[in-house]
Amino acid sequence: xxxxxxxxxxxxxxxxxxxxxxxxxxxxxxxxxxxxxxxxxxxxxxxxxxxxxxxxxxxxxxxxxxxxxxxxxxxxxxxxxxxxxxxxxxxxxxxxxxxxxxxxxxxxxxxxxxxxxxxxxxxxxxxxxxxxxxxxxxxxxxxxxxxxxxxxxxxxxxxxxxxxxxxxxxxxxxxxxxxxxxxxxxxxxxxxxxxxxxxxxxxxxxxxxxxxxxxxxxxxxxxxxxxxxxxxxxxxxxxxxxxxxxxxxxxxxxxxxxxxxxxxxxxxxxxxxxxxxxxxxxxxxxxx
Amino acid sequence: xxxxxxxxxxxxxxxxxxxxxxxxxxxxxxxxxxxxxxxxxxxxxxxxxxxxxxxxxxxxxxxxxxxxxxxxxxxxxxxxxxxxxxxxxxxxxxxxxxxxxxxxxxxxxxxxxxxxxxxxxxxxxxxxxxxxxxxxxxxxxxxxxxxxxxxxxxxxxxxxxxxxxxxxxxxxxxxxxxxxxxxxxxxxxxxxxxxxxxxxxxxxxxxxxxxxxxxxxxxxxxxxxxxxxxxxxxxxxxxxxxxxxxxxxxxxxxxxxxxxxxxxxxxxxxxxxxxxxxxxxxxxxxxxxxxxxxxxxxxxxxxxxxxxxxxxxxxxxxxxxxxxxxxxxxxxxxxxxxxxxxxxxxxxxxxxxxxxxxxxxxxxxxxxxxxxxxxx
Numbered sequence: 001x002x003x004x005x006x007x008x009x010x011x012x013x014x015x016x017x018x019x020x021x022x023x024x025x026x027x028x029x030x031x032x033x034x035x036x037x038x039x040x041x042x043x044x045x046x047x048x049x050x051x052x053x054x055x056x057x058x059x060x061x062x063x064x065x066x067x068x069x070x071x072x073x074x075x076x077x078x079x080x081x082x083x084x085x086x087x088x089x090x091x092x093x094x095x096x097x098x099x100x101x102x103x104x105x106x107x108x109x110x111x112x113x114x115x116x117x118x119x120x121x122x123x124x125x126x127x128x129x130x131x132x133x134x135x136x137x138x139x140x141x142x143x144x145x146x147x148x149x150x151x152x153x154x155x156x157x158x159x160x161x162x163x164x165x166x167x168x169x170x171x172x173x174x175x176x177x178x179x180x181x182x183x184x185x186x187x188x189x190x191x192x193x194x195x196x197x198x199x200x201x202x203x204x205x206x207x208x209x210x211x212x213x214x215x216x217x218x219x220x221x222x223x224x225x226x227x228x229x230x231x232x233x234x235x236x237x238x239x240x241x242x243x244x245x246x247x248x249x250x251x252x253x254x255x256x257x258x259x260x261x262x263x264x265x266x267x268x269x270x271x272x273x274x275x276x277x278x279x280x281x282x283x284x285x286x287x288x
Numbered sequence: 289x290x291x292x293x294x295x296x297x298x299x300x301x302x303x304x305x306x307x308x309x310x311x312x313x314x315x316x317x318x319x320x321x322x323x324x325x326x327x328x329x330x331x332x333x334x335x336x337x338x339x340x341x342x343x344x345x346x347x348x349x350x351x352x353x354x355x356x357x358x359x360x361x362x363x364x365x366x367x368x369x370x371x372x373x374x375x376x377x378x379x380x381x382x383x384x385x386x387x388x389x390x391x392x393x394x395x396x397x398x399x400x401x402x403x404x405x406x407x408x409x410x411x412x413x414x415x416x417x418x419x420x421x422x423x424x425x426x427x428x429x430x431x432x433x434x435x436x437x438x439x440x441x442x443x444x445x446x447x448x449x450x451x452x453x454x455x456x457x458x459x460x461x462x463x464x465x466x467x468x469x470x471x472x473x474x475x476x477x478x479x480x481x482x483x484x485x486x487x488x489x490x491x492x493x494x495x496x497x498x499x500x501x502x503x504x505x506x507x508x509x510x511x512x513x514x515x516x517x518x519x520x521x522x523x524x525x526x527x528x529x530x531x532x533x534x535x536x537x538x539x540x541x542x543x544x545x546x547x548x549x550x551x552x553x554x555x556x557x558x559x560x561x562x563x564x565x566x567x568x569x570x571x572x573x574x575x576x577x578x579x580x581x582x583x584x585x586x587x588x589x590x591x592x593x594x595x596x597x598x599x600x601x602x603x604x605x606x607x608x609x610x611x612x613x614x615x616x617x618x619x620x621x622x623x624x625x626x627x628x629x630x631x632x633x634x635x636x637x638x639x640x641x642x643x644x645x646x647x648x649x650x651x652x653x654x655x656x657x658x659x660x661x662x663x664x
Contacts, residue, residue: 003489003492006488010486010488010489115327116328116540116541118540119516119542120544127522128520128522137519209520210516211513211542250489253490254492257479258481259479261484
């Protein structure tokens with residue numbers, strides 16, 4: 001096997017999920033100014049609900065939409081029940097509220113489904129595609145293709161549709177948007193539900209290749225946040241940053257070992273942050 | 289209230305207090321991760337020990353006293369394990385059963401230099417014979433030797449190893465370096481982070497054409513990443529999983545990606561028909577029937593490790609005059625073989641209870657672990 005090819009394949013698969021998570025995190029951030037630390041829990045919710053439903057014998061065609069719907073419902077509730085009534089709070093307080101929501105749902109998932117890991121069968125079944133000394137499982141190909149398409153579709157939705165423009169307007173200046181007749185509350189709820197759906201989509205595509213347990217969410221939030229930060233919280237760059245993060249992790253592991261993965265990724269994050277602050281200081285545009 | 293009534297109440301209170309004192313339970317502490325990535329390791333062992341608690345208490349306890357198991361969840365963290373050990377010592381635990389993993393167990397060993405006796409099934413912990421720590425499994429060196437012997441029996445001279453980056457992985461790497469070259473076996477090694485959900489890069493680095501066996505030394509549910517990635521790459525060599533992963537919970541996670549041949553290093557007792565000692569066989573058969581009826585789950589390598597802990601505690605409580613005397617308990621263990629899942633034999637020179645003869649290379653076939661067929 002060719003380690004470089006395999007690293008690129010592996011990095012693309014992880015990167016597709018990071019791109020979905022980062023896009024969702026950025027959308028929610030832009031409408032609420034809150035970094036949703038419970039965002040990765042939408043991944044855990046979707047993965048575990050899908051595993052539970054398919055585990056009792058229902059078809060994946062039912063289990064997968066149910067898993068994604070559960071993730072959307074969870075994100076919707078975070079905004080509707082926890083954030084909206086506290087919109088007067090400082091942003092730092094709201095971020096802590098989302099962290100509390102993350103720990104709450106972890107506890108609920110652990111109590112409801114137990115602490116063991118879960119998985120479920122693949123949607124795309126068949127021998128892996130072999131090329132250039134690497135192997136790409138069909139589920140992995142589906143993950144990369146669907147993940148990329150979904151993240152791109154959301155980006156285009158934000159840029160090209162009226163609802164997307166309303167969403168961005170609500171983020172830029174909620175008071176002005178309200179004066180223009182935009183229902184900002186509705187827009188925020190929509191953004192959170194959409195973000196949850198992206199996290200859920202990542203789960204139903206990736207979990208068959210790995211596994212999920214009630215504690216999987218926090219790691220996904222961290223990866224999504226790193227990718228979003230690398231993208232400067234820009235929706236259009238979140239996809240590139242997500243794939244870049246996945247590839248950087250895989251290449252670091254291949255050439256420097258597993259112990260070097262975290263230091264290299266965080267070094268990359270620091271370097272990008274310094275570069276962005278240089279842009280701001282020397283005439284570039286400030287990022288969100 | 290009349291004087292007679294007051295005297296009567298006082299006499300009753302005195303009698304009740306005396307009865308309570310006589311019936312004070314034997315307190316046994318257990319440290320086991322029941323949340324976190326090592327949950328599968330801790331839960332199964334804890335369940336077996338709790339099975340013993342209800343089983344022995346339903347028969348009247350030991351020497352007229354009930355057994356009370358006090359559990360502390362260390363989440364697989366050394367810091368929390370130390371807090372657990374302090375707490376269990378404060379609660380006057382006669383023994384500490386430690387079902388955690390290498391790092392946390394090592395951290396707690398410093399707290400029992402004067403007792404109480406600590407008993408652990410972790411093969412990665414090889415306690416000095418001068419300590420109060422005893423180990424109820426074969427050592428990791430013995431487990432690694434069993435793999436080397438299996439390869440040699442099958443005329444194979446190489447393997448690929450995936451090891452985690454935690455303390456357990458470090459022990460596995462050290463054992464591989466000590467055993468395989470001496471046995472004329474070449475190996476390629478790749479490490480994987482405990483939080484990683486993909487091991488295809490590591491497997492691509494080591495599972496080269498012609499390598500007859502892949503050994504995942506990684507313990508805990510996270511090792512599912514190795515099995516899933518093995519399947520993602522379409523590999524065909526037999527995959528051998530670690531001692532701590534011979535469990536139903538692990539099989540449940542990987543069942544949709546089962547390798548063509550799944551092997552494991554396990555206690556011979558996992559496959560009771562391989563047991564030749566009638567007393568050990570009887571004990572395991574009773575455990576299998578009773579445990580499965582009580583817990584509604586199948587016994588596995590981890591529950592057997594829990595049974596080993598319970599049987600050791602039972603032998604101490606039954607045969608040592610004063611189980612709160614750590615020196616007496618240590619002397620007893622060093623002199624007395626204990627029949628359980630195998631016969632634990634400690635001495636003044638070794639606190640490791642089992643050896644290579646108690647290990648088998650097992651294979652998962654038709655929903656159960658049996659002796660592994662030859663490597664092709």
